[in-house]
Amino acid sequence: MAKIAIVMGSISDWTTMKFTANLLDELDIEYDKKVISAHRMPIEMIKFAESADKNGYEVIIAGAGGAAHLPGMIAASTVIPVVGVPVQSHALNGIDSLLSIVQMPAGTPVATMAIGKAGATNAGILAAKICALSDSTIKDNLKSYQLSLHQKSLESSDLLD
Numbered sequence: 001m002a003k004i005a006i007v008m009g010s011i012s013d014w015t016t017m018k019f020t021a022n023l024l025d026e027l028d029i030e031y032d033k034k035v036i037s038a039h040r041m042p043i044e045m046i047k048f049a050e051s052a053d054k055n056g057y058e059v060i061i062a063g064a065g066g067a068a069h070l071p072g073m074i075a076a077s078t079v080i081p082v083v084g085v086p087v088q089s090h091a092l093n094g095i096d097s098l099l100s101i102v103q104m105p106a107g108t109p110v111a112t113m114a115i116g117k118a119g120a121t122n123a124g125i126l127a128a129k130i131c132a133l134s135d136s137t138i139k140d141n142l143k144s145y146q147l148s149l150h151q152k153s154l155e156s157s158d159l160l161d
Helices: 011-026 042-051 070-074 093-101 117-132 136-161
Strands: 004-008 031-035 059-064 082-087
Touching: 004 011, 004 070, 004 117, 004 136, 011 031, 011 059, 011 082, 011 117, 031 070, 059 093, 059 117, 070 082, 070 093, 082 093, 082 117, 117 136
Parallel strands: 004 031, 004 059, 059 082
Antiparallel strands: none
């Protein structure tokens, strides 16, 4: 059963959210992925959020661009932690998405990541860390991942010659 759900407002957001999926694949964590538009599919979005706990999700990662209501609306409808990924938009280069996600009212938190690829990758890492609190296999995979990042950094010094 998938512990993490990756949702996005439209298929165009997959260009960014695939980095979340890639990271979860690397850590060998099962996930589901869905397009659920806050504006075009509000009933489906609410049903998804309200049933997330029953469906076994431990974390929901929601990517959205523009007005970016998806992460906040899901967070308002579930007790499951929500991690928001601002997708880079055409109009304001993702700043609009970032501000929409990060400026949640008190009582409805969304852990907000950076705009774009780095944010999508970090959303996967944060979700994995949350799941690792109750899953030692994920914790071990995260430790290995961090060691690999360390090793890559050490090896990069050799490229300076």
